[in-house]
Amino acid sequence: MSNWVLEGGGTLELREEWLPVRVADQFLAALREEIPWRQNHVTIAGKRIAEPRLSSWHGDEDAVYTYARELHRPAPWTPHLSLLREALERDVGSRFNSVLANRYRSGQDAMGMHADDERELGPEPIIASVSLGMTRAFQLAPKKGRAGERRTLRLAHGSLLVMGGPLQRDWKHGVPREAHVFEERLNLTFRYVAPRGRA
Numbered sequence: 001m002s003n004w005v006l007e008g009g010g011t012l013e014l015r016e017e018w019l020p021v022r023v024a025d026q027f028l029a030a031l032r033e034e035i036p037w038r039q040n041h042v043t044i045a046g047k048r049i050a051e052p053r054l055s056s057w058h059g060d061e062d063a064v065y066t067y068a069r070e071l072h073r074p075a076p077w078t079p080h081l082s083l084l085r086e087a088l089e090r091d092v093g094s095r096f097n098s099v100l101a102n103r104y105r106s107g108q109d110a111m112g113m114h115a116d117d118e119r120e121l122g123p124e125p126i127i128a129s130v131s132l133g134m135t136r137a138f139q140l141a142p143k144k145g146r147a148g149e150r151r152t153l154r155l156a157h158g159s160l161l162v163m164g165g166p167l168q169r170d171w172k173h174g175v176p177r178e179a180h181v182f183e184e185r186l187n188l189t190f191r192y193v194a195p196r197g198r199a
């Protein structure tokens, strides 16, 4: 297990083999089938652009979430997402009522630098990120401060990364393109969204 405290006090905890390889293999195969993967779009400067990945939002009924200025109603928990949620609530010691599943079909798929700093996540959200499939680069950069002060973690099959403290206030993160990667990668970020009406 590795722990980091970044400037400002945000925390990262990486458990490399949170799921043993055989178990991670089973979750990868099951979740590829179980999740209704969707192509979502974002509108930038009036242009509708396909996100460079597939995704799906799941959770308790009242865990409604705005992402990229769009309201997302969660799809129900699938059997393997529920199993992961239970294991995470036990191992991390926090509650999670929703998960964003991302499917990077190859190294051509990516996620731009952003912070999960939406109001409904609260000021210091604990976000538990499970990685499956080929190892993926995960970049962090301070929101303010010196350019070039990026850090890169490698998130392997079965690993768990827990982001906490004021990390989302001070830092952005994202998944860069990796031209030499042809394999698929899945990522599941479990969150606690303030139930609608109480945000």
Ligand SMILES: O=C(O)CCC(=O)C(=O)O
Residues within 6 Å of the ligand: 100, 102, 111, 116, 129, 138, 173, 174, 175, 187, 189
């Ligand atoms: O795939 C990753 O590690 C990043 C996912 C992420 O940042 C998100 O779902 O908000």
Ligand SMILES: [Mn+2]
Residues within 6 Å of the ligand: 114, 115, 116, 173, 189
């Ligand atoms: Mn994120």
